[in-house]
Amino acid sequence: MTEVHFNTTATFDREFFWEGGNSVRYLVARLKADHAKEKNLAAPSPLNIALVIDASGSMAGGKLEAAKEAAMGLAARLTERDRLTVVSFASDVQVHLDAVPVTPENAIQIRAEISRLETRGMTCLSGGWFAGVECAARIAETDERMTPRVIILSDGHANEGITDPEELREHAGELRMRGVLTSTLGIGDGYDEQLLRGIAENGGGRLHDAELTSEISSVLLGELDDIFDTLVEDARIALEMPAGVHVEVVGRGLAELHGGNLVVQMGPIQNGIERVAVFKVTCPKARPGEELEFHLKAEARTVNNRSWIQANAKAAKLVAVLGSTNKAQRRDAQIAEIVARTWSAHIVATAAKMNRDSAYEEAGRYLEEELRFFKPYVEGLAKAGDMIDELEMLAQRVGQRFSPRMHKEMVIQASLAMESRMDRRGLEKAAWSTRMRRGD
Amino acid sequence: MTEHELTLEELSERTGVEARTLRSWVAEGLLSPPFKPGRGARYPASNADRALAIRALKDAHGLSLSEIGRRFMMATEEQIREWALEAGPTTTPKGAAREYLSKIRARVNKPEPVKAYVLRKVTKSVSTSEQEPSAQMSMSSEPSGFFRAYDFEKKQADLASIERLILQLQEVLEAPAPRRARGAVWTRISVTPDLELSLRGDLEPRERILFEQLADHFRAILTGGTKND
Numbered sequence: 001m002t003e004v005h006f007n008t009t010a011t012f013d014r015e016f017f018w019e020g021g022n023s024v025r026y027l028v029a030r031l032k033a034d035h036a037k038e039k040n041l042a043a044p045s046p047l048n049i050a051l052v053i054d055a056s057g058s059m060a061g062g063k064l065e066a067a068k069e070a071a072m073g074l075a076a077r078l079t080e081r082d083r084l085t086v087v088s089f090a091s092d093v094q095v096h097l098d099a100v101p102v103t104p105e106n107a108i109q110i111r112a113e114i115s116r117l118e119t120r121g122m123t124c125l126s127g128g129w130f131a132g133v134e135c136a137a138r139i140a141e142t143d144e145r146m147t148p149r150v151i152i153l154s155d156g157h158a159n160e161g162i163t164d165p166e167e168l169r170e171h172a173g174e175l176r177m178r179g180v181l182t183s184t185l186g187i188g189d190g191y192d193e194q195l196l197r198g199i200a201e202n203g204g205g206r207l208h209d210a211e212l213t214s215e216i217s218s219v220l221l222g223e224l225d226d227i228f229d230t231l232v233e234d235a236r237i238a239l240e241m242p243a244g245v246h247v248e249v250v251g252r253g254l255a256e257l258h259g260g261n262l263v264v265q266m267g268p269i270q271n272g273i274e275r276v277a278v279f280k281v282t283c284p285k286a287r288p289g290e291e292l293e294f295h296l297k298a299e300a301r302t303v304n305n306r307s308w309i310q311a312n313a314k315a316a317k318l319v320a321v322l323g324s325t326n327k328a329q330r331r332d333a334q335i336a337e338i339v340a341r342t343w344s345a346h347i348v349a350t351a352a353k354m355n356r357d358s359a360y361e362e363a364g365r366y367l368e369e370e371l372r373f374f375k376p377y378v379e380g381l382a383k384a385g386d387m388i389d390e391l392e393m394l395a396q397r398v399g400q401r402f403s404p405r406m407h408k409e410m411v412i413q414a415s416l417a418m419e420s421r422m423d424r425r426g427l428e429k430a431a432w433s434t435r436m437r438r439g440d
Numbered sequence: 441m442t443e444h445e446l447t448l449e450e451l452s453e454r455t456g457v458e459a460r461t462l463r464s465w466v467a468e469g470l471l472s473p474p475f476k477p478g479r480g481a482r483y484p485a486s487n488a489d490r491a492l493a494i495r496a497l498k499d500a501h502g503l504s505l506s507e508i509g510r511r512f513m514m515a516t517e518e519q520i521r522e523w524a525l526e527a528g529p530t531t532t533p534k535g536a537a538r539e540y541l542s543k544i545r546a547r548v549n550k551p552e553p554v555k556a557y558v559l560r561k562v563t564k565s566v567s568t569s570e571q572e573p574s575a576q577m578s579m580s581s582e583p584s585g586f587f588r589a590y591d592f593e594k595k596q597a598d599l600a601s602i603e604r605l606i607l608q609l610q611e612v613l614e615a616p617a618p619r620r621a622r623g624a625v626w627t628r629i630s631v632t633p634d635l636e637l638s639l640r641g642d643l644e645p646r647e648r649i650l651f652e653q654l655a656d657h658f659r660a661i662l663t664g665g666t667k668n669d
Contacts, residue, residue: 122602130541133537137538137541140537141536148537159606166467166504171544174540178536178537178540182535254454256458257459258453
């Protein structure tokens with residue numbers, strides 16, 4: 001019997017569309033997982049964690065030491081039911097702990113092995129990652145509750161082994177389909193945020209950032225808290241659409257068409273946290289009164305017993321009306337605010353990538369085009385002015401190269417907003433827009 | 441749309457390859473681009489065979505995408521169809537993660553003979569794995585062929601020097617190199633008669649020195665000689 005309530009809702013921001021066609025409406029799917037009981041009485045599943053730590057030369061000067069401290073802090077929070085793998089990678093790959101049980105007897109040796117990590121050579125991220133997967137996956141083959149959870153800590157760009165970001169993303173997705181989840185923690189200003197984001201998103205994990213060396217420990221332990229709080233993983237939404245509509249997913253890269261359904265990968269969902277997916281729907285011409293019906297299904301795998309659970313299917317519809325009725329209709333402000341938040345985060349993440357890739361003119365045109373539609377949409381919403389101010393400032397400055405830190409702040413803060421996650425670096429971190437205003 | 445054209449979604453359903461992956465294969469030149477880009481783009485139906493052939497060459501033959509690209513350049517359509525037939529069912533294989541990794545490693549190992557894979561495990565009281573660690577996962581290989589004369593420790597030192605140089609270059613340039621090639625001015629630094637570094641834009645003298653040092657390291661690695669030869 002399942003211990004998790006898994007629910008979904010599907011709501012349009014407006015209920016009517018213009019009969020003449022090309023109306024744009026937003027469908028918001030909300031997913032939530034909660035413990036069925038007030039307190040989960042069953043023992044949580046044991047953890048099978050692989051820490052894959054960058055030990056390249058650039059990690060010298062305190063970063064590796066902080067990562068080692070963080071690894072020891074994480075080990076201290078595990079129990080003898082849990083397994084810990086520690087791998088370091090530079091030009092070579094070293095397995096320091098191979099899925100060892102975190103027993104009191106092993107504690108001293110675990111600390112000793114972690115303390116042996118030393119900086120050396122370049123950054124063979126793929127080699128380290130795969131070695132961590134190998135150790136953790138072997139354990140999962142004998143105990144399927146032991147989901148391999150790999151956490152990559154890196155401060156640099158992959159420059160040995162497999163370095164192509166697209167290929168690494170692809171491997172992350174393939175490993176996710178084989179039950180291996182990968183999260184990433186970028187350290188400092190020199191890492192490749194697009195690469196680590198791609199691995200984490202495709203790998204069914206989370207992207208984290210530690211701007212300062214002193215934040216590595218709290219962020220890594222934050223990821224552990226995220227794991228503890230996760231009730232379901234590999235969550236996915238399937239949207240069945242009527243003929244003639246055009247649908248795009250706002251802000252989520254992982255959407256594919258399967259058998260006529262648009263499937264969106266949502267990754268892990270924590271207890272009580274609502275996750276959203278926003279679908280931008282462009283409507284066709286229709287006769288007044290004609291209905292467009294959408295059906296939404298969601299499924300996910302429970303952390304505790306690895307079984308698949310389905311949320312009750314939901315339907316949402318749009319009705320074609322004459323222009324006057326269409327104009328007179330009210331919109332659902334709460335849904336519109338979710339749309340605006342997700343849309344804004346998507347614009348910020350996209351602009352960060354374009355700026356990083358030196359596509360300044362394209363970024364300028366992109367922001368101009370998005371703002372043309374975004375401004376009228378958010379009119380009347382709470383914080384509309386702030387959102388518009390931020391994006392207009394971004395549009396003014398995107399023609400010049402942003403600092404590596406700015407790219408990271410934009411990407412990590414967009415990810416946090418889209419995934420309803422807490423910033424594990426602390427609450428005092430300044431917003432990207434605040435940093436941009438003060439000229440960081 | 442004719443039967444000779446497919447949308448990306450149709451191509452994905454026909455081949456069992458995710459649309460995202462198909463897009464990346466188009467970007468890498470392995471699949472033909474759409475007849476007309478944009479919403480609802482149509483692709484040649486021949487892409488279905490090519491995508492299945494890529495799957496087969498990747499999964500069954502363990503080839504890298506660049507190697508597959510080279511084979512495609514020489515292959516007839518008939519040969520590509522034959523490879524496509526080897527692709528098997530179009531559903532995504534759900535094999536074990538370790539099996540997947542072994543395929544990747546087999547592929548990666550071929551063009552990268554210099555990689556060292558050092559494995560060490562804590563004492564038996566800590567580890568409970570029943571398998572012997574070093575033999576089971578060792579990927580170490582003796583330097584061979586082109587790299588035979590190249591001392592391993594020296595290579596490590598050279599790689600560390602390159603890493604330091606890259607960090608210095610990043611500081612000088614204040615950001616990682618942009619991904620998109622723009623502008624017409626290029627500075628070329630010869631490494632060997634067959635190889636050169638091409639850098640977009642004019643270089644400051646300090647930048648030029650750092651890149652020349654980088655070229656020295658590359659030359660030393662490739663020729664097995666010392667950095668200052």
